[in-house]
Amino acid sequence: MRLFLRERASHSPHTLRAYVTELRRLAAWCTREGLGPLSDLTRQDLMAYRDVLHASHADAAGNVRRAAPATVSRALATISSLFAWWHRTGYLSVNPAEGLAAGRRARMMWTPVRFLPGAALAHCDAVAAGDAPADVPPTVWARRRAICTLYRFAGVRLAELVWHEELALPHIEVDEARQWTLHVNGKGGKERAIPLPSACLPALRMYRRLRGLPAEPPPGERLPLIHSERGRALGVSRLYDEVRAVFALAATRVPMEDSAIRAALERASTHWLRHGYARTLVVDHRVPLPVAQALLGHASVQTTAAYARTDNSQLSLPTTNVMRKCVL
Structure with missing residues (x-):
């Protein structure tokens, strides 16, 4: 994990922080579900986690909220990047996260909106x-x-x-x-x-x-x-x-x-x-x-x-x- 973060996220402290946040979120879910280590997750496990990210949930005040599409996309992209790196370096023989994130389609649909007029x-x-x-x-x-x-x-x-x-x-x-x-x-x-x-x-x-x-x-x-x-x-x-x-x-x-x-x-x-x-x-x-x-x-x-x-x-x-x- 450290090698992955050093190679893929060390260029920017913001990217590193975002990657660590998403991987900790996945690890916390695995702990709750009795799964792990991360390298043992199957494709079915990862798809179940994707469904959890997309699902609505109640916050501390009881309000039902759904994660923003950009938040879900960022989380899945981080996970996909980790498993692709593990597969490319030979740590895993197959990549269970292949196609997990929207990837190219998400980039094609993304439209920036944070501009100063x-x-x-x-x-x-x-x-x-x-x-x-x-x-x-x-x-x-x-x-x-x-x-x-x-x-x-x-x-x-x-x-x-x-x-x-x-x-x-x-x-x-x-x-x-x-x-x-x-x-x-x-x-x-x-x-x-x-x-x-x-x-x-x-x-x-x-x-x-x-x-x-x-x-x-x-x-x-x-x-x-x-x-x-x-x-x-x-x-x-x-x-x-x-x-x-x-x-x-x-x-x-x-x-x-x-x-x-x-x-x-x-x-x-x-x-x-x-x-x-x-x-x-x-x-x-x-x-x-x-x-x-x-x-x-x-x-x-x-x-x-x-x-x-x-x-x-x-x-x-x-x-x-x-x-x-x-x-x-």
Whole structure:
């Protein structure tokens, strides 16, 4: 089990936590049913567990609830991945979980919905481009701007901005044409190169100058992109908190009557920015799906194609004061 988790989930603490949660859930069910170890489960056992996941249940308050389809799909995908790995490495002679998860069909039907509407993004951009709040030091504010800029315009996963000392990733290269390219350690340990638009550069240059670095990364630079106040590289939780701090500040500056935008900002996370970046590539700029897949680091082009199914009804909000200000 440790070898499986190290190979399939060690690239991201969030993926590791999700895998461990689902496998513990399966182990708890096996304990209740008097089954186990996991490697002894038959196909009938696994199908029975799938039925349990799909079934309705009563919570502590007595309310009948059914697990969300995405939750069931995630649980079955984790189990299928474990048994497929066991089978591939020779630990099991057959794979009883073959076809247990919806797999490709689930990817084809999946449609992303966690987006920040255009008005909310424009409002965030305006807030981030402004002066630092009175209670935030300029260096901290510059760091937050730089972090938000990278998630906003590079579409990276949360953990992909965490510094990897051995790989010297992530890092930025500047070519002869002055084009900035972000290199990250992507999912599955695959390096990915993402061209950065010019909108990124002012925030990144300002942050570098305040850190005492040249405005543009020199060739061969091996330094973390983002530092804490003590000079250490920021981890996943700190990166997440920095982005959430900008969202929270932006939410406080939304007029009271624009409740929809304020609510979206209060719920948003870094992955919402990744969804927005993906949709911009696929829908707004009509980037070919294989190219968008490479930029996003998707294992399947079907995941990338899902963004083409998003429509305006998922992103539309009533015309608000914030939207009118952005247009003006």
